[in-house]
Amino acid sequence: MARENNITISDVAAMSGVSIATISRILNNKGNVKEETRKKVMAVIQSVDTNGTLLSKFKKQNGNLIIAVVTNDANPLISPFINGVNTCANSKGFHVLQYNCFNNAYDRIEFEYMIKELPVAGFIFQQIVGGSELTDFIAARFPTVVSFEQYQTENISSVGIDDYAAVKSAVEYLITLGRKKIALLNGDLSMPFTVRREQGFLDALKQAGIPVCPEYITHISVSDFNYNLARNAARQILSMPDPPDAFFAITDTFAAAVLKEAKHLGISVPQDLAIIGFDNTDVSTMTDPAITTVNQPCYEIGYQSCNILIDKINDPSLASRQVWVNSEFIVRDSTQ
Amino acid sequence: MARENNITISDVAAMSGVSIATISRILNNKGNVKEETRKKVMAVIQSVDTNGTLLSKFKKQNGNLIIAVVTNDANPLISPFINGVNTCANSKGFHVLQYNCFNNAYDRIEFEYMIKELPVAGFIFQQIVGGSELTDFIAARFPTVVSFEQYQTENISSVGIDDYAAVKSAVEYLITLGRKKIALLNGDLSMPFTVRREQGFLDALKQAGIPVCPEYITHISVSDFNYNLARNAARQILSMPDPPDAFFAITDTFAAAVLKEAKHLGISVPQDLAIIGFDNTDVSTMTDPAITTVNQPCYEIGYQSCNILIDKINDPSLASRQVWVNSEFIVRDSTQ
Numbered sequence: 120m121a122r123e124n125n126i127t128i129s130d131v132a133a134m135s136g137v138s139i140a141t142i143s144r145i146l147n148n149k150g151n152v153k154e155e156t157r158k159k160v161m162a163v164i165q166s167v168d169t170n171g172t173l174l175s176k177f178k179k180q181n182g183n184l185i186i187a188v189v190t191n192d193a194n195p196l197i198s199p200f201i202n203g204v205n206t207c208a209n210s211k212g213f214h215v216l217q218y219n220c221f222n223n224a225y226d227r228i229e230f231e232y233m234i235k236e237l238p239v240a241g242f243i244f245q246q247i248v249g250g251s252e253l254t255d256f257i258a259a260r261f262p263t264v265v266s267f268e269q270y271q272t273e274n275i276s277s278v279g280i281d282d283y284a285a286v287k288s289a290v291e292y293l294i295t296l297g298r299k300k301i302a303l304l305n306g307d308l309s310m311p312f313t314v315r316r317e318q319g320f321l322d323a324l325k326q327a328g329i330p331v332c333p334e335y336i337t338h339i340s341v342s343d344f345n346y347n348l349a350r351n352a353a354r355q356i357l358s359m360p361d362p363p364d365a366f367f368a369i370t371d372t373f374a375a376a377v378l379k380e381a382k383h384l385g386i387s388v389p390q391d392l393a394i395i396g397f398d399n400t401d402v403s404t405m406t407d408p409a410i411t412t413v414n415q416p417c418y419e420i421g422y423q424s425c426n427i428l429i430d431k432i433n434d435p436s437l438a439s440r441q442v443w444v445n446s447e448f449i450v451r452d453s454t455q
Numbered sequence: 456m457a458r459e460n461n462i463t464i465s466d467v468a469a470m471s472g473v474s475i476a477t478i479s480r481i482l483n484n485k486g487n488v489k490e491e492t493r494k495k496v497m498a499v500i501q502s503v504d505t506n507g508t509l510l511s512k513f514k515k516q517n518g519n520l521i522i523a524v525v526t527n528d529a530n531p532l533i534s535p536f537i538n539g540v541n542t543c544a545n546s547k548g549f550h551v552l553q554y555n556c557f558n559n560a561y562d563r564i565e566f567e568y569m570i571k572e573l574p575v576a577g578f579i580f581q582q583i584v585g586g587s588e589l590t591d592f593i594a595a596r597f598p599t600v601v602s603f604e605q606y607q608t609e610n611i612s613s614v615g616i617d618d619y620a621a622v623k624s625a626v627e628y629l630i631t632l633g634r635k636k637i638a639l640l641n642g643d644l645s646m647p648f649t650v651r652r653e654q655g656f657l658d659a660l661k662q663a664g665i666p667v668c669p670e671y672i673t674h675i676s677v678s679d680f681n682y683n684l685a686r687n688a689a690r691q692i693l694s695m696p697d698p699p700d701a702f703f704a705i706t707d708t709f710a711a712a713v714l715k716e717a718k719h720l721g722i723s724v725p726q727d728l729a730i731i732g733f734d735n736t737d738v739s740t741m742t743d744p745a746i747t748t749v750n751q752p753c754y755e756i757g758y759q760s761c762n763i764l765i766d767k768i769n770d771p772s773l774a775s776r777q778v779w780v781n782s783e784f785i786v787r788d789s790t791q
Contacts, residue, residue, distance in 0.1 A: 184568070195531070202557050214568050217553040221538050232520070232550050236574060346737040375741040382743060401682040405711040407718060407743050 126168045127259050128435070129274075135163040140436025183240035183432075186425060187233060188217045189225075189253075190245040195372075195400045196417045197245065200266065203421025204243060211429050213240065224342065225249035234260065241428045246270075246310055262431035266424040267415070269441055270311050276431065276439040278424040280446035282312045285413050286319030288448060289395050290367055294327045296454060298365035298393055302335035302356050304349060304377060305369045310341055313369065320367060335363050339373075349376035357384050357392075364392060365454075371396035371403040374410045378453065394453040408452030416444050462504045463595050464771075465610075471499040476772025519576035519768075522761060523569060524553045525561075525589075526581040531708075531736045532753045533581065536602065539757025540579060547765050549576065560678065561585035570596065577764045582606075582646055598767035602760040603751070605777055606647050612767065612775040614760040616782040618648045621749050622655030624784060625731050626703055630663045632790060634701035634729055638671035638692050640685060640713060641705045646677055649705065656703060671699050675709075685712035693720050693728075700728060701790075707732035707739040710746045714789065730789040744788030752780050 128146075132139045137160050145157050186208050190197050201217060208215045216237075218229065230253070233239060241262035247254050247270060257263050258274035265277045293301055303320050306313040317336075324331055337352045349368070353376050356363065368374035374396030378388055386392050388408060396403050399414035423442050431437050464482075468475045473496050481493050522544050526533050537553060544551045552573075554565065566589070569575060577598035583590050583606060593599050594610035601613045629637055639656050642649040653672075660667055673688045685704070689712050692699065704710035710732030714724055722728050724744060732739050735750035759778050767773050 184572075198555075201555055205555065205557065209562065209565070214565055215555075217555065219534075219537055219541065219551075219553065221541065226545065229545070229550055236520075238572065346741070372737060372741075375737075379741060379743075401708060401711075402738065402741060405682070405708075405715060405738060406741055407715075 126164075129259065130167065131160065131163050134167065135160050138436070143435040183238040184213050185237055185239045186213050186215050186241055186243060186428065187237075187239050188215060188243045188245070189220055189248055190217055191220055191248045194245065195402070196267070196398060196415065199417040200245065200421040203418040203423075204425045205421075206418075207422045207425035207429070213425075213429060215425075220248040225253050230257070240432045243424050243428055246312060250309075262428055262435070264424045264428045264431075266420050268310075268312055269315070269443070271439055271441045273439060276427050276441065278420050278427065278442040278444065279312070280413075280415050280420075280444055282315040283319040283322075285397075285446045285448070286316040286367065287323045288319075289411075289413060290320050290323035291327070292448070292450075293365045293367070293393055293395065293454065294323065294329070296365075296393060299329050300332065300335070300361070300363040301329070301365040301367065302332075302337075302363035303367050304337050304339070304352060304356075304373045306341040306344060307338045313338075313341070316369060332363075334359065344370075346372050346376050349373040350380055353377040353380040354384075357381060357386060362386070362392075366392060366394045368394065368396050371398050371400045371410055371412055374412070374453070375402050375406050378406055378408075378410065389453050389455050396453075399447075399449055403449075403451070406453075408455075411451045411454040412449050414447040414449055416446075419444050462500075465595065466503065467496060467499050470503065471496050474772075479771035519574040520549050521573055521575045522549050522551050522577055522579060522764065523573075523575050524551055524579045524581070525556055525584055526553055527556055527584045530581065531738070532603070532734060532751065535753040536581065536757040539754035539759075540761045541757075542754075543758045543761035543765070549761075549765060551761075556584040561589050566593070576768045579760050579764055582648060586645075598764055598771065600760045600764045600767075602756050604646075604648050605651070605779070607775055607777045609775060612763050612777065614756050614763065614778040614780065615648070616749075616751050616756075616780055618651040619655040619658075621733075621782045621784070622652040622703065623659045625747075625749060626656050626659035627663070628784070628786075629701045629703070629729055629731065629790065630659065630665070632701075632729060635665050636668065636671070636697070636699040637665070637701040637703065638699035639673070639703050640688060640692075640709045641672070641674050642677040642680060643674045649674075649677070652705060668699075670695065680706075682708050682712050685709040686716055689713040689716040690720075693717060693722060698722070698728075702728060702730045704730065704732050707734050707736045707746055707748055710748070710789070711738050711742050714742055714744075714746065725789050725791050732789075735783075735785055739785075739787065742789075744791075747787045747790040748785050750783040750785055752782075755780055 128139055128142050131142055142160055144152050145160050205215050242257050244254055244265045246267050263275050268277045268279045270277045305317055308314050339348050357380055366377045368377055374394050377394050381388050381392050396410045396412040399412045403410040403412045427440055464475055464478050467478055478496055480488050481496050541551050578593050580590055580601045582603050599611050601611055604613050604615045606613045641653055644650050675684050693716055702713045704713055710730050713730050717724050717728050732746045732748040735748045739746040739748045763776055
């Protein structure tokens with residue numbers, strides 16, 4: 120009977136045959152529910168929620184004003200993103216606190232503490248940091264949004280760019296420049312966005328009739344997403360007997376690593392090697408040449424993520440949503 | 456009588472003539488206090504703490520396990536720093552949550568909410584983000600550490616490098632290379648660390664008998680600490696009829712901005728212009744040439760900040776401390 124401690128509104132819906140929206144109205148005392156339905160639902164809850172966990176969660180809900188943002192702080196997009204979340208949250212009377220999943224690993228004790236002791240109303244995840252097991256666990260209990268992703272389930276909304284199309288367009292641009300030996304420096308495929316970006320890369324090549332060279336594709340563990348690993352990976356690929364003439368890198372930092380290694384090896388950029396990064400961080404304009412990249416509207420992603428989260432907090436009956444925002448391709452000297 | 460709501464242990468100490476350490480022992484029921492003293496202190500508290508604010512704060516203290524870290528997320532040192540804080544906190548049963556002061560401005564409502572509603576045991580500030588008014592306000596109520604600073608008051612401990620000596624040594628190194636026209640790109644002087652770094656700069660010149668050229672010194676508002684502003688500032692100085700032959704920049708990002716503008720103006724680095732940055736972030740190795748810089752041990756600063764904070768939480772009678780950690784000067788190609 121361990122399940123009793125983790126009873127959710129979805130369980131009650133399944134057992135009573137009453138919709139989640141109606142159960143929410145009952146627990147929030149919002150009226151518009153037949154007395155017969157109310158009695159049926161409360162009977163189910165009393166039979167399974169013996170610890171009162173579900174009820175106390177709902178009783179506390181009106182006072183739950185914290186939006187917990189789960190991030191991997193190593194990501195330079197976080198600052199404008201959190202600023203967007205804050206702006207939206209504060210305008211609606213919510214408060215934002217940030218929890219860092221270092222190396223994308225989460226500490227279960229931390230989350231149990233947060234859920235039990237703090238008046239958290241909802242969660243925003245930067246991508247699925249901590250892994251899908253964590254986001255699913257949280258989403259079964261709290262309104263949840265995943266940002267910088269298109270990751271939708273029954274319980275999870277998301278806000279992000281079209282990663283597939285953004286990468287496909289960027290690679291098509293390289294092809295129009297006459298490049299045919301195109302390498303990819305990607306994160307590992309444990310994250311939905313890395314999978315979609317890789318698919319965009321592969322489809323661009325396929326549609327142009329360019330065979331994929333598996334040796335040109337490298338995956339760096341997302342738990343170890345750093346500049347030095349990217350330099351090692353770039354050095355290996357650029358040192359091949361038949362090196363690529365273009366590189367698509369999953370972040371500007373990785374693109375800077377490719378550029379650095381190309382210079383060390385005497386490879387001219389962009390003449391012998393075109394390089395495209397991702398994110399339009401300051402790094403992409405600091406290097407010489409500056410790096411062609413894809414801009415994500417981080418502030419807007421943060422603002423919209425918070426906005427749909429608060430809608431869901433205020434009305435748990437709302438279905439999950441998938442919000443797409445526009446990315447922008449920025450051509451600089453690394454691909455001329 | 457508005458003051459009654461903000462009564463602090465310091466007020467009780469002043470009014471009762473009993474030390475803060477003793478009052479802490481009384482409120483924490485730690486014994487070793489004469490009954491006569493205890494009665495005197497409790498009488499003072501009962502007369503001034505009519506709302507019970509002080510008492511309820513102390514009663515809750517054993518359950519207060521959150522360490523709130525107040526940061527300005529735009530700073531690239533934050534990730535390893537928070538990692539250090541987390542590691543120490545988790546090993547001692549505390550939980551870390553982060554609050555962002557964007558543009559170094561804080562929202563009073565946010566802090567009032569945090570203090571009132573969350574079981575916060577202590578605060579760590581990244582420098583004095585939010586301003587000294589905020590740190591002083593918090594430090595009067597909670598154990599408080601300021602990190603990346605030497606900022607000590609009766610209530611505030613700090614953990615940081617010796618900013619003065621680090622900058623003085625770096626500028627002395629430029630002088631040994633034969634540079635005499637040395638520019639400074641600093642933050643504004645609202646922060647203790649920018650003041651100390653500027654003093655190190657000025658003293659290095661003074662001791663070498665090099666006159667200070669005020670036109671070579673620029674201050675960028677710390678509320679607007681960004682790459683593009685630094686580029687504008689660097690462009691102005693490098694376009695002077697008699698430009699500098701060396702630049703000390705307060706961050707690697709600013710040093711990268713100086714390098715970028717030098718290249719645009721056809722100034723060779725390091726031949727015509729030597730450049731030194733600060734922080735040893737990835738940026739300092741991404742540029743070409745790589746930038747000479749000063750490393751701060753961010754993880755260690757985070758770990759030690761949390762460690763002395765928890766000591767103080769566990770024993771409020773401890774005096775504030777000033778912990779110095781070692782910086783490291785790293786010579787790269789921008790100053791050969």
